[in-house]
Amino acid sequence: MPMFGTPVVASLSEVARPARLPEPVKAAITSMVEEGLCFASAGQRHGVSAQRMRRWLGRREAVAFLRKTRAQFRVAACAANEAYLVTIRSGENSMAAVNAIKVLEQISDNEVARPSNSPGPGVTIVIREARPEPINITAKVIAGD
Numbered sequence: 001m002p003m004f005g006t007p008v009v010a011s012l013s014e015v016a017r018p019a020r021l022p023e024p025v026k027a028a029i030t031s032m033v034e035e036g037l038c039f040a041s042a043g044q045r046h047g048v049s050a051q052r053m054r055r056w057l058g059r060r061e062a063v064a065f066l067r068k069t070r071a072q073f074r075v076a077a078c079a080a081n082e083a084y085l086v087t088i089r090s091g092e093n094s095m096a097a098v099n100a101i102k103v104l105e106q107i108s109d110n111e112v113a114r115p116s117n118s119p120g121p122g123v124t125i126v127i128r129e130a131r132p133e134p135i136n137i138t139a140k141v142i143a144g145d
Helices: 006-010 021-033 039-045 052-055 060-078 080-086 095-113
Strands: none
Touching: 006 039, 021 039, 021 052, 021 080, 039 052, 060 095, 080 095
8 A cells, every 4th residue: 555645745746825814804904004003903893803813913924914014004104295395394393294204204215225124144244443441550669679
């Protein structure tokens, strides 16, 4: 009787596809981004338990969807920045609004420059200027014979 074990299963040509993100979980993640809800409240609103949301948020499919949704939300939020800056430039003091726009733009620039928070491969060399401590020399007169 032939045995079918790991070698036969491992040599199959079909690649296991990752699980698709359920629509209620997608809707909950979208609510988290657009409305600022915590994962438990967003899940409850869309019929997903907090435990199930916690499990899905630990998977790469959900993290990828979350990053994509955040990027889309950021683009939509930053779309009117130029027009808003033009309207507030004639105002009295709008530094808070200008600083908020700067931060939003920097977040977008940082996401484009480095899409993930993990450091890349390689070695980091930190060169610091060496400043030696001053040497204190004390002399004593010793009486001779």
